[in-house]
Amino acid sequence: MTDATITPSQPINRRSAFRYFLAQLNASTWIGIVIVVSLVLAAFFAPQLATHDPAHQNIMDQLAEPGSKFWLGADQYGRDIWSRIVYGARYSLTIGFFAILTALVVGTLIGMIAGYVGGRIDIIFMQVMDVVLAFPSLILGLALVALMGATLSNIVIAIAFTATPAFARIARAGVITQRDREYVQACQAMGFSGPRILFRHIMPAILPEVMVMASLWMATAVRTEASLAFIGLGLAPPTPTWGGMVRDGFDNILSSFHLALVPSLAILLLVLAFNLIGDGLRDAIDPRLKDAS
């Protein structure tokens, strides 16, 4: 075919392009978005939504059944589960968000530089990333938190550390495919500097893939945070974390199984929502991958 230049029948401007993109998202993606937005709102309005102080203990209400006073019951210290779930959303979302944001910025930067510069820098950067990737993320997070102490910022750093190689790899792959394209050569021929070409011209091309990666890794981050809390390396009690609540609920799993079930469902819901969004974004950005996965 000689049809090297196919012109679209109708010009698309950027606003309608965005609308078109939104129309590409399937129903399950929207479900994911609705779940995440509701949980974010819940976390933000936790003081208004909570019926009790999440840390307030009352021996009289120990293991109360769900009812009008405690919507989802109370735990072995008499703390209201509903309030703890609502406040717990704050920690899960904050830790997940900042961990992935850090990993995204650091990892993408490393990957882009490695891919663009190539040669020895590429080999060194990526081999370091491979070493990190070789550890299961939970084990690595566990070791880091155990080493540094379980504070909020340390947990964020530990999870970010485990997620960084994924972003480095995808950014590097994206840069390498763009690097030899003609528009990059055109930029070089016009005397543009390396950073300008990399950040102004190549980065916009690889960002969609990075964003898909970010939403999928949000799910992993939430899970890792919950796992850390479950094995006791989360934020110190009485901070209400979902992983910690599952752990506490385990003591009375036979008599009051809802103590572990409710936070487990919350974790499940958030992880599922991020996965749905990630899958939906990927399909909308690259429809060819839909059948492949």
Add this chain to the structure above:
Amino acid sequence: MEKNPVISVRDLSVAFGSTRVVHDLNFEIAAGSTLALVGESGSGKSVTSLAIMRLLPERVARAGGSITLDGRDLLTLTEPEMRQVRGGRISMIFQEPMTSLNPVQRVGDQLAEVIRIHKGLRGPALKEAVLEMLRKVRIPDPEARMHQYPHTFSGGMRQRVMIAMALACDPALIIADEPTTALDVTVQAQTLALLKDLQRETGAAVLFITHDMGVVAELADEVLVLRRGREIESGTVHEVFSNPKDAYTRSLIEAAPSLVGKLGEISVPAQPVQGVPASFTGEVPVLDVSDLTVRFPVHSGFFGRLTGMVHAVERASLAITKGETLGLVGESGSGKSTIGKAIISLAPIDSGNVQVSGQRVDYGDPRSLARMRRDVQMIFQDPYGSLDARQTIGSAILEPMQVHGLAKGAEAFEKMQWLMERVGLDPSRASSLPHEFSGGQRQRICIARALAMSPKLIIADEAVSALDVAIKAQIIDLMIDLQKEFGVSYLFISHDMAAVERICDRVAVMYFGEIVEIGKTEDVIGRPGHEYTRRLLSAIPITHPDQRGRRPPPGVDVTQPRSPIKPLAYQAPAPRWSMASEGHFIRSAT
């Protein structure tokens, strides 16, 4: 027509959804004759051929009318019946011989598979049939070649294997969809001659799809010109060429190079000279390249040892004066693009000297490099690929001015709008993205972007090769106008002789990394001195069917192509030159 037609197409129309792309097409082809379906990209010619093969995606495309072959309407056949027709009664040759063969199967096995399926041959008879076919398409040493993989075949040989596969089952109709477009002209001439010979032997009807009127003049019996899915004109090839009724057909015919086909002789024998002077006018040339050599390392073996060098460009010297256009012609792999890239440091220079406006470019010095990159701009073959798809075109034109500090703020914005107007674009579209423009408009954007730096020299690397004929002429005219206005010089790298003839003041011919001839356009194209230049020019298709048979038939080269890969110790012999007329230099055979 005296004979019954092999295929007869009546009122064929094809629609994708609600968009009709082919309207009421009628034609028939008799046994042994060739119909050329001519048109630009998007004219519906490939869709027509796919409709005949019933290879259009059935869910979205609807074909109406009738296509009769052997008394059966192909549009009503069931899929299993159609499979018997494909490859059995109709076979197809595609444009890309590189991708149409399976790279992981031996050539002989691929050919054998076709013959086995359609003829049911087995064992030694099958092998004999394969050899027979390879001999027919003049593959040298078929016994050894049938056991080799496609990557060891050159483009022309691969296309001959494709022809062998197409002919293997004695089809009644061969559809050739731009079969020579991806090939170099000398190889194209060989392939066309072969196709014509084989058609005479087998008596097959050929539907030849092309955009190149030269190829049509070369081998068609009948012509049908398509535009936007409608028939513009049809008739015998002589009628159409001698007496085109439609202005569009006329423009297609006139796009062919005119000097070609009337090769003159050099009247005075060429005199040996010592080296080629860079410039004759006495003024300092805008670009002066001397002894430019570019080599790429070849690593092989388990440890990736350096075993040789690809001599991409070998001691090339050329100069361009202010306001002049130098054409750099040659076939694929001759190193013409590498010269352009080496000048602006997109390819590594091994040795040699590049001067821009009398100042030597020091490729190790960032300041010298930045100055050169302001003075020398490049336009690429694929305007879409060379624009950032996410950047508005206004910003694309502004950015180089800002980077080099040539203009700022409102001044830069005004210059951008002025440039867009100068290249024939509406300045109000500055905030549009590249995909909203057509191919020709995108090339105008690239030209505006290059001009934004007020360069002294623009390197145009196959800048018009991907454009349709009418658009190509417009872009060339624009380039000529801008040259007059701005006094910019061009290094026009192209394999398209018609374009070179139109725009270039002087031409340099490249062959395997070496410049073999350089001189004024009328001298080099009109009175070529080097043996390769003559071969290149005589391979260009004729411009009128009356010229058929006037030139010697192209020989099929049985020799292995010259390899540009040389051992490490290889020293290129010093070039010897002779002068045919003023400024016309020819490299002597060494």
